[in-house]
Amino acid sequence: MSKDRIDVKKTYKLFINGAFPRSESGRSYPIYRKGSKVLLAQPAQASRKDLRDAVRAAREARLKWQSATAYNRSQILYRIAEMMEGRRLQFVEEIMAQASLTKSVAEKEVSEAIDLWVWYAGWCDKVGQISGANNPINGPFYNFTSPEPIGVVGVFAESDSSLLGLVRAMAPALAGGNTVVVLASERYPLSAITLSEVIATSDVPAGVINILTGIRNELTPWLASHMEVDGLDISGEKSRRVEIRTLATENLKRVADFGSSTSPNRILALMDQKTIWHPIGI
Amino acid sequence: MAKVLRKVEMNQGRTSSSDLATDFGISDDRSLELFLKTLPGVDQVGVEARAAELATRSIKKESKSWAIDMAISMVDLTTLEGADTEGKVRSLCNKAHRPDPTDLGVPHVGAVCVYNDMVGIARSHLDAIGAKEIPVAAVSTAFPSGRASMEVKLRDTRDAIEAGASEIDMVIDRGAFLSGYYKSVFDEIVAIKKECGGRAHLKVILETGELVTYDNVRRASYLAMIAGADFIKTSTGKVTPAATAPVVLIMLQAVRDFFDRTGIQIGVKPAGGIRTSKDAIKQLVLVNEIAGPEWLNPRYFRIGASALLNDLLMQRMKMRDGYYASSNYVSVE
Numbered sequence: 292m293s294k295d296r297i298d299v300k301k302t303y304k305l306f307i308n309g310a311f312p313r314s315e316s317g318r319s320y321p322i323y324r325k326g327s328k329v330l331l332a333q334p335a336q337a338s339r340k341d342l343r344d345a346v347r348a349a350r351e352a353r354l355k356w357q358s359a360t361a362y363n364r365s366q367i368l369y370r371i372a373e374m375m376e377g378r379r380l381q382f383v384e385e386i387m388a389q390a391s392l393t394k395s396v397a398e399k400e401v402s403e404a405i406d407l408w409v410w411y412a413g414w415c416d417k418v419g420q421i422s423g424a425n426n427p428i429n430g431p432f433y434n435f436t437s438p439e440p441i442g443v444v445g446v447f448a449e450s451d452s453s454l455l456g457l458v459r460a461m462a463p464a465l466a467g468g469n470t471v472v473v474l475a476s477e478r479y480p481l482s483a484i485t486l487s488e489v490i491a492t493s494d495v496p497a498g499v500i501n502i503l504t505g506i507r508n509e510l511t512p513w514l515a516s517h518m519e520v521d522g523l524d525i526s527g528e529k530s531r532r533v534e535i536r537t538l539a540t541e542n543l544k545r546v547a548d549f550g551s552s553t554s555p556n557r558i559l560a561l562m563d564q565k566t567i568w569h570p571i572g573i
Numbered sequence: 574m575a576k577v578l579r580k581v582e583m584n585q586g587r588t589s590s591s592d593l594a595t596d597f598g599i600s601d602d603r604s605l606e607l608f609l610k611t612l613p614g615v616d617q618v619g620v621e622a623r624a625a626e627l628a629t630r631s632i633k634k635e636s637k638s639w640a641i642d643m644a645i646s647m648v649d650l651t652t653l654e655g656a657d658t659e660g661k662v663r664s665l666c667n668k669a670h671r672p673d674p675t676d677l678g679v680p681h682v683g684a685v686c687v688y689n690d691m692v693g694i695a696r697s698h699l700d701a702i703g704a705k706e707i708p709v710a711a712v713s714t715a716f717p718s719g720r721a722s723m724e725v726k727l728r729d730t731r732d733a734i735e736a737g738a739s740e741i742d743m744v745i746d747r748g749a750f751l752s753g754y755y756k757s758v759f760d761e762i763v764a765i766k767k768e769c770g771g772r773a774h775l776k777v778i779l780e781t782g783e784l785v786t787y788d789n790v791r792r793a794s795y796l797a798m799i800a801g802a803d804f805i806k807t808s809t810g811k812v813t814p815a816a817t818a819p820v821v822l823i824m825l826q827a828v829r830d831f832f833d834r835t836g837i838q839i840g841v842k843p844a845g846g847i848r849t850s851k852d853a854i855k856q857l858v859l860v861n862e863i864a865g866p867e868w869l870n871p872r873y874f875r876i877g878a879s880a881l882l883n884d885l886l887m888q889r890m891k892m893r894d895g896y897y898a899s900s901n902y903v904s905v906e
Contacts, residue, residue, distance in 0.1 A: 343897055518899030542899065 303334035303480065305341055305504065306487030308348035309497025315340050320506065322481065325391040334480050337505035339513040342472070345501035349443045349470040350519050352498030357440050357468045359496075365415035368465060370493040372408035375401070381485055386453045389479045404458045407553065411462040418467065418558050426566070433569045438562040440468030441545055442521035445514040449527035449551060450507070453479040456551065457486065460527045463557035465500065469522065473502045474514065476527075480504035511535060518542045522561050526550055593799050593835065602756035609755055609796060615787035615823055624818035627862055628855045634892070637854065641889050642680055643869065644853040645672060648885075649710055649842065649877045651686040653717075653810065662691045663698045668904055670704035673886050676893075682882065683871040684740055686710040689733045696737030710740035710776070714765060717780075717809035719744035723761065730768045740774045741765065742806060745793065747783045755796060762800035776804035776842055781820045782812040790820055794827035804840040810877060815845025821856060825863040838867065844877025850888040853881055 304311040313319075316338035322331045335341075356364070375382065379401055386397040419437055426434040444464040449456025457475065464471050475483035487502045503510060511531055514520060515538035522545035525535055532548075539546050547560040599605045632640060650669045652661060666685055673679045685695050685707060695709045711733035715721035721729075730741055743765050749757045762777055769775045777797040781790050797805050805824055808815035821843045828839045841864070847853055853876060860868045868874050883903045890898035 346897070513897065516896035518897055518902065538896070541896070542901075 301332070303332050303484045303504065305335050305337055305345075306484065306490070306500070306502040307341065307345045308352075308501065309491060311487070311491075312341075314338055314505070315344075318505075322389070322478070324388055325478075327391070331388050332481055334484060334504045337503040337510060339510065341503060341505075342510055342513050342517070345472045345503055346443060346514075346517050346519050348498035348501055349472050352470045352496055353440075353442055355496045356465075356470050356499045359468075361416035361419065361468070364466070364468060365412045367494050368408055368412035368415065368462070371489060371495070372405045372412065374489045374493045375405045375408065375486070378485065378489060379405075382454060382482060385481045385485060386479075389453050389481055400453070400455050404454045407455070407458050408462060410553070411466040411558070414555055414558055415466045415468075418555060418562070421555065422559055422562075422564070431571045433571060434566065435569070436564050436566045438467070438559060439565050441561055441563050442469060443519060444469040444471050444522040444524060444561050445517070445520045446471050446473040446524045447507075447511075447526070447528035448473055448476050448483065450476045450478065450529065452476065452527075454482040454486065456527055457483050459551060459553060460524055461500070464522075464524055464561050467558045467562045469561055470499045471501065472514065472520070473500065474507060474510055475502055475504045477505070477507050512538060515539050515544075516541060520544060522547065524549075524557075524561065526552075526557075593801075593837075596835065597799055599799065602754075605755050605759060605796075606753065609792040612788075612791055612795060615791055617787055620787060620819045620822055624822045624859070627822075627858050628818060630855075630858050632854055632858075638889075638892050640854045640857050641850060641885050641892070644850070644857060644876065645882065645885050645889075646680040646683060647871045647874055647876050648682040648882050649684045649686045649844070649875045650682045650882060651810070651844070651877050651879050652691075653686070653688060653712060657688065657691060659691070659694050662687055662694050664904070666695055666698045666704070666707075667702065668882070669707055670699065670702055672882055673889070673903070676889075679886070679889065681707055683875045684708045684710045686712065686740075686742065686877060688716070689713060689729060689736070689738075692733050692736040692738045708739040708774075709737055710742055711736075711738035712742045712744075712778075712809070713738075714743040714761075716742070716744050716778075717811040719746050720748075723764065726761070727764060727768050730765055734769065734773050738773055740776060741769055742776045742778055744778045744780060744809060745797070747780055750784070750789070750793060750796075755792075758793075759796055759800045762797055762802060766801035774803045775801065776806045776840075777802040778806045778809055778844075779824075780809055780812055781807050781817075782814050782845075787819065787823055790823050791827060794824050795831070798827065798831050798837075798839050802839060804842050804875070806842040806844055806877065808843075808845040808877075810845035813846065816843030816847055816856075816877075818855065818859065821859055822863055825859060825868070828868070829864045838873060840873040840875065841868070842875040842877055847876055847878050848880045849884045850881075853878075853885065 314335040314337050318336040319333040320336045382401045383397045423437040428434045446460045448460050461473050483502050490500050515535040524547045526549045549557050669682045669685045687695050689711050692711045699707050713729045713733045714726040745758050766775050779793040824841050832838050886903050887898040
């Protein structure tokens with residue numbers, strides 16, 4: 292390879308409906324290595340119209356993702372882990388570059404992120420077992436309670452983490468059968484886009500996962516107020532939390548807030564408990 | 574060719590239509606063919622580029638809010654399914670009258686468009702809910718294919734009018750048109766127009782998706798206008814492509830030129846494939862730029878649609894409330 296070879300640099304774009312568009316606004320913003328002036332990339336700066344498109348895509352993908360069997364969803368989330376393993380090096384390098392971390396710390400973060408997908412993949416067909424019930428009643432009926440996805444969930448990825456905080460926030464919503472619109476970390480968005488490239492090759496139906504990079508302050512109110520968003524996971528958002536909760540009241544969005552914990556309760560927080568009556572003997 | 578012509582006398586049409594034909598130098602099938610074939614050809618690349626350019630106009634907030642209300646008042650709210658029921662037609666009428674029951678500031682739509690047998694139900698329900706001003710449009714003349722004898726088509730039209738339709742959407746015989754039997758198509762329109770008399774407006778559906786070329790769209794537009802159409806309509810909605818921007822542009826040019834020459838203002842109705850507010854606003858831009866602001870009026874421009882109305886309502890809610898609306902808050906039908 293010649294020394295004079297020109298670099299082929301990657302364009303970091305949005306991930307909407309299974310495609311990688313630039314922002315419709317044409318904007319991008321600079322990302323620097325933490326604590327320095329080294330320019331790493333110019334990812335797309337999503338506008339509210341990109342957000343609108345992402346929500347539309349998530350809404351249309353709902354039925355497909357919800358009607359897949361829990362077992363199938365589990366396989367697909369596991370597939371994401373498999374694909375990430377193959378791209379491990381790229382994730383490590385991006386985390387090191389963005390957050391100025393050592394290789395061993397970055398490798399640990401990637402491993403934890405992959406393991407987290409596997410862990411939540413396992414939960415897909417088990418949450419129903421631990422939280423569903425056959426309720427005793429006084430009458431000739433069966434009475435079942437089972438958890439069902441709420442629909443479209445807006446996810447705020449943790450802002451001070453490249454990869455792990457992103458996976459921690461989005462995996463539980465997906466495991467429960469919701470489709471998601473994710474606002475990536477504003478300062479560390481590169482891992483989110485690389486993750487979306489993984490997702491695009493992991494049998495996840497188009498529109499189930501949509502990832503937007505950009506300025507949080509611009510996008511937050513539109514996501515929190517959007518009437519077609521059914522729930523929010525604000526665990527990763529440290530600012531404007533009261534405003535988000537206030538905007539979410541208009542259509543009674545479920546708002547989950549778990550900090551950086553990992554728990555099956557995170558899955559259940561974004562599910563509805565549906566109760567069904569069925570006559571005995573029919 | 575003359576042998577194939579059906580026995581309908583041209584002069585039975587409205588007096589002005591025969592006068593019009595004379596004005597355009599049309600007296601028989603030869604002169605009609607000559608007239609249509611010598612219309613200037615359409616510059617395909619030019620018309621597509623012009624339509625694409627007009628679609629990029631940015632519309633500012635105040636104009637958008639005006640455009641959305643204008644578009645709502647131009648919608649011919651349509652249901653043309655084999656599975657249509659009386660209940661569905663009634664709820665469609667309710668929606669036509671009060672598109673958003675929570676906001677009485679929303680204008681009513683242009684008309685309700687149904688199959689013939691539903692006309693009576695639509696008319697009586699509209700009257701019952703106090704929406705006498707909303708006309709009922711019927712798709713007649715063996716819609717959508719137009720494959721029936723002339724007697725059947727005339728009877729179909731009369732049926733609809735007697736049941737209360739004040740607008741008739743007729744289809745032309747595309748087979749005859751494409752075979753070059755222009756006079757046959759012309760005479761059919763004249764005959765249906767006569768059946769409508771002063772009782773109903775006549776919209777002539779060209780079904781541009783089957784006319785193959787832009788030249789044919791222009792020819793069919795002139796043919797319909799001279800024969801006495803009050804409106805020219807792009808499509809039945811059963812064929813794709815339907816109301817594409819270049820086709821609408823050509824039809825708008827035709828009505829404008831026809832108006833300049835005769836002083837008669839003909840309406841245009843795109844139908845089929847217009848589903849979003851953005852699509853509808855693009856149509857309004859075309860109307861304003863090509864035909865002129867005189868056509869920005871439900872009397873002269875209608876949009877045949879069903880899903881479009883919900884999108885317009887959602888856009889309207891978004892502009893009113895300041896956040897994105899949900900389809901959970903608009904009715905399904």
